[in-house]
Amino acid sequence: xxxxxxxxxxxxxxxxxxxxxxxxxxxxxxxxxxxxxxxxxxxxxxxxxxxxxxxxxxxxxxxxxxxxxxxxxxxxxxxxxxxxxxxxxxxxxxxxxxxxxxxxxxxxxxxxxxxxxxxxxxxxxxxxxxxxxxxxxxxxxxxxxxxxxxxxxxxxxxxxxxxxxxxxxxxxxxxxxxxxxxxxxxxxxxxxxxxxxxxxxxxxxxxxxxxxxxxxxxxxxxxxxxxxxxxxxxxxxxxxxxxxxxxxxxxxxxxxxxxxxxxxxxxxxxxxxxxxxxxxxxxxxxxxxxxxxxxxxxxxxxxxxxxxxxxxxxxxxxxxxxxxxxxxxxxxxxxxxxxxxxxxxxxxxxxxxxxxxxxxxxxxxxxxxx
Numbered sequence: 001x002x003x004x005x006x007x008x009x010x011x012x013x014x015x016x017x018x019x020x021x022x023x024x025x026x027x028x029x030x031x032x033x034x035x036x037x038x039x040x041x042x043x044x045x046x047x048x049x050x051x052x053x054x055x056x057x058x059x060x061x062x063x064x065x066x067x068x069x070x071x072x073x074x075x076x077x078x079x080x081x082x083x084x085x086x087x088x089x090x091x092x093x094x095x096x097x098x099x100x101x102x103x104x105x106x107x108x109x110x111x112x113x114x115x116x117x118x119x120x121x122x123x124x125x126x127x128x129x130x131x132x133x134x135x136x137x138x139x140x141x142x143x144x145x146x147x148x149x150x151x152x153x154x155x156x157x158x159x160x161x162x163x164x165x166x167x168x169x170x171x172x173x174x175x176x177x178x179x180x181x182x183x184x185x186x187x188x189x190x191x192x193x194x195x196x197x198x199x200x201x202x203x204x205x206x207x208x209x210x211x212x213x214x215x216x217x218x219x220x221x222x223x224x225x226x227x228x229x230x231x232x233x234x235x236x237x238x239x240x241x242x243x244x245x246x247x248x249x250x251x252x253x254x255x256x257x258x259x260x261x262x263x264x265x266x267x268x269x270x271x272x273x274x275x276x277x278x279x280x281x282x283x284x285x286x287x288x289x290x291x292x293x294x295x296x297x298x299x300x301x302x303x304x305x306x307x308x309x310x311x312x313x314x315x316x317x318x319x320x321x322x323x324x325x326x327x328x329x330x331x332x333x334x335x336x337x338x339x340x341x342x343x344x345x346x347x348x349x350x351x352x353x354x355x356x357x358x359x360x361x362x363x364x365x366x367x368x369x370x
Contacts, residue, residue, distance in 0.1 A: 014074030015051065016178025017085060018126025019043055021151045022133050023053035024087035028067035029137050029147065031060055032089050039067075043133065045181030046125060056084070064090035073183045078190070079162040080174060084154050089134075092146035097134050099127065099149045104156020105176060110169025110232070112204030113197060121165070121175040122151060129181070151176055164194050164236065168201050191238055196247050198235045203251045205232045210253050212237040212244045214260035214275075221356045222259040239264065242273025242340050249341040257348040258337065262359070265351050266310040269332040273340055282310045291317065294325035314351075314359055326351065326360030334364035 023043045030038040039055040057068040066088040073081035092098055101107070101120025108115045114124050122130070134149060153159070156173035160166065165175060177190075202210055211226060212235045213219035219236055237244040241258065248256045258265075264275040266287060272280040288305040291313070292298075300320060304313045317325045334349045346365040353359055 012074040014072050014081070014183035015053075016126070016181055016183055017071060017080055017083070017153075017174065017176045018123065018129055018178030019045060019051070019181045020053070020069050020071045020085045021087055021122075021126060021176050022129045024055065024067040024069045024085055025089060025130050025149055025151075026133050026137065027053075027055045027058065027069075028065040028087045028089040029134055029149075031058060031067065032065040032091070032147075033137070033141050033143060035060070035062070043129075043181070046129070046178075047180050047182065049181070051181075064088060078183065079159050080153075083156070083159060083174075086152045086154065087130075088150045088152065090148050092148040095144075095146045097131055097138075097147055097149065099130060099151075101173070101176070102150040102152035104153035104159075104173040105151055106156070106160060106165050106170035106173040108169060109171050110201050110205055112201035113168060113170070120151070121170045121173070123175060123177050125179050126176045129178075164198060167231070167234070167236075168194075168197055169232075188240070192240060192243055195235060195237055195240060195244055199244070199247045199251050199253070202232045202235065203253070205230070207233045208253060209233055209255040209257065210235055210248050211257045211259060212241075212248075213258075214238060214241075214264050217354075217356070218259045218261060218352060221352050222257070222350075225259075225350070226257075239274055239276040241268055241275060241337065245273070245337050245341045245347075249344060253345055255346040255348065256337070257350065258333070259350045259352065261352060261354065262310040262314040265333055265349070266313075266329065268336055269329050271336055273336075284313070287313045290325055290328050293328055294322050296320055296322055296325070311354065314353065318353075318359065323360070327362065330360040330362035331364065334362050338364050338366070 023041055026041040027038050037058050039058055042050050042052050044050045055067045056070050059066040066086055068086045071080055071083045071085055106121040108117050108121055160174045211222045211233050213222050266282055267275040267280055270283050270286050284305050284307055288301050291304045292301045307313045330349045334347045338347045348363045350361045351359045
């Protein structure tokens with residue numbers, strides 16, 4: 001049996017791609033100026049902490065230096081954990097500091113992101129961190145020459161396949177990210193930020209309707225089911241139904257279509273807007289009451305009450321040939337989502353089975369749609 005202290009051990013924080021890029025840039029620039037291998041540097045994070053970093057490799061030349069660091073995301077299982085991040089700093093004929101992305105750092109191809117179209121996907125905070133750190137070193141050593149900084153992630157294009165970058169119009173690699181400088185284990189902030197960005201990209205690319213899906217299977221269905229809707233409109237919202245609705249309302253979307261399965265959406269019918277398995281359990285008494293309202297037998301009502309999963313309830317209702325249950329369920333889902341944001345947009349809900357069969361489809365845009 002584990003000791004209690006071990007069970008309560010705090011999860012270890014890591015450092016963002018932006019922080020690692022800054023550390024590599026400092027090491028490369030110092031090595032270039034001093035013409036010796038500087039492999040240990042410190043970085044001051046946006047939250048004020050100063051943290052030491054050690055380079056994994058450093059290639060020293062008279063005109064250019066490349067410093068490589070291995071990103072440590074701590075105990076957070078993010079896609080860029082253990083990614084190699086390289087900063088190459090070279091003397092530049094032009095004055096000032098030029099910052100760009102190299103291999104494995106994506107390029108922005110769609111409006112709606114915090115980085116202009118055509119530029120490397122180095123977000124504003126890490127961009128400021130890198131430029132400020134470089135300028136401080138140049139000032140400290142009285143250097144008036146221009147420099148060019150290129151951030152590369154050798155495996156970035158492959159890593160990006162595990163992210164939403166291609167959907168956001170970031171092509172060819174990952175983004176260099178970070179607002180605090182640290183990676184908080186199992187933080188939901190990054191996922192929420194990706195949802196907000198995706199909705200913003202949809203808006204900037206002319207979408208007035210968003211199709212928000214709880215996962216990959218429901219998104220695959222939604223894309224097949226809505227061939228007329230442009231790709232930018234499809235958003236993966238995960239468990240963040242309420243957050244997604246609020247972002248859509250803030251960006252003045254006219255319609256939101258929510259696509260998902262019984263497990264998560266039965267919670268939305270209960271009024272739960274963050275549907276992670278740990279945030280709220282499925283209320284089987286609630287589902288059993290709907291089974292009863294749908295006119296099914298007392299035996300099926302009791303089966304629903306004793307079920308193990310919401311999908312199991314859906315399956316037994318389907319087997320009984322009853323559609324009213326799904327109508328009642330989806331009406332509640334659509335109305336709860338509409339009321340979550342105070343109205344002002346049309347809400348459509350589509351619930352599918354594991355086999356991608358439509359269990360129900362309902363729309364709500366106020367009392368007149370009842």
